[in-house]
Amino acid sequence: MLGMKTRRALAVAAALGLLVATSGCLRLDLGLQVRPDDTVGGVFTAAWSDEFVAQAADEGLDQAQLDAFLDALLDGVPGTERTPYDEDGYSGYTATFTDRPLADFAEFGGDDWGYLRLDHTGREYGLEGHWDLRAAGFLDPTAFEDAEILLSVDFPARVTEHNGTLEGRTVTWTMTPGAEYDLNATAVENNGVAFLIAGVVFLLVVCGLLWLWQWGRLRRYSVGNPSS
Template sequence: MLGHIARRVLVGSAALGLLVATSGCLRLDLGLQVRPDDTVGGTFTAAWSEEFMESAADQGLDQSQLDAFLDALLDGVPGTERTPYDEDGFVGQTATFTDRPLADFADFGGDDWGYLRLEHTGREYGLEGHWDLRAAGFLDPAAFEDAEILLSVDFPARVTEHNGTLEGRTVTWTMTPGEEYDLNATAVENSGLAFLIAGAAFIVVVCALLWLWQSARLRRYSIGNHSS
């Protein structure tokens, strides 16, 4: 799917004839959610900044041409649900997909733009990727200065290593055209033994507290009897 997106960027860029250099003109946001049953859901958003849309209109580009570019990006993305996107000054569309096998993400890419691998082995989830956004055929940095390209992956386990930005169990990488990126993240599930140890420790603590509480009651009762 990621290679498909990169190729669609090329096709869409050529079709639009691009254009003017406007900072932050385009947002591409791919969000993946890895589930414990080894399926993947997610969204892919393609949106123009409102500032860019105004500049494009001044140069004679109408809304249908801008929409056609976003349609080229979203065409063929798994899933059929499309919803309007309007956030942070960006307007476009979001395609949603669900229940894709994790195995489909084991070896993505191989094109000039790079690759992404997402695997689950034992208790460990691993992500490894390389995106070369300098590659011919991706967004022209001169035309898409500071375009926002976001990749986020939500893991069903505790993230132990990553080179993105971590929030909870979600790692996000923020990229721009004209740069090269290596991506990596590791998430590890808790073992059953760890749960047993934690459960046993909890029982021990509760029993100790109950014993202390009972001992204190007995001491107070004994002191009360002696006093009488």
């Protein structure tokens, strides 16, 4: 999620003392949608709380400096479109990307803060990740201890295992700086052949029951009304 440029920007900002501890000051929200054709779309939002923006202004930080910081975060994502973000008392920007090959996420990250892997083998989609948000150069836990960091992945198949929060086919992990996280999820596609066979068997069973029911009615009729 965050590249070398981003980590340098964060380190410089912290070293200059530009950022102060404010509850819930920063929101980072990465949402990925894995599609059946093995492409990935998603959005990455980076936003400051309105409370932090007001406090930063009092300490001499202008909006351009705050925007530059968010821009450095967004540079770590392959965004093709950026739009303003203003929700729930947070304002910033959202980068949107579409049709990225799933192979691009086979090794996503890999620097000091960790990695995220997404793959599709056979009928199974797998996610594995390790994020060490204690790492220096990511977000200083003393200044961002209440930052909101969300990762959500929407799978094109039924989720069978995960260690996040599941809603439908979407798994969400909620994280904060200063902690270490292992992420995992597995989703399995339906077996089309098995469903076809099950459907044929079900149809045969229904037809058989209908035949037995009809045969029983005809038999009772013939017994109750013998021919002369």
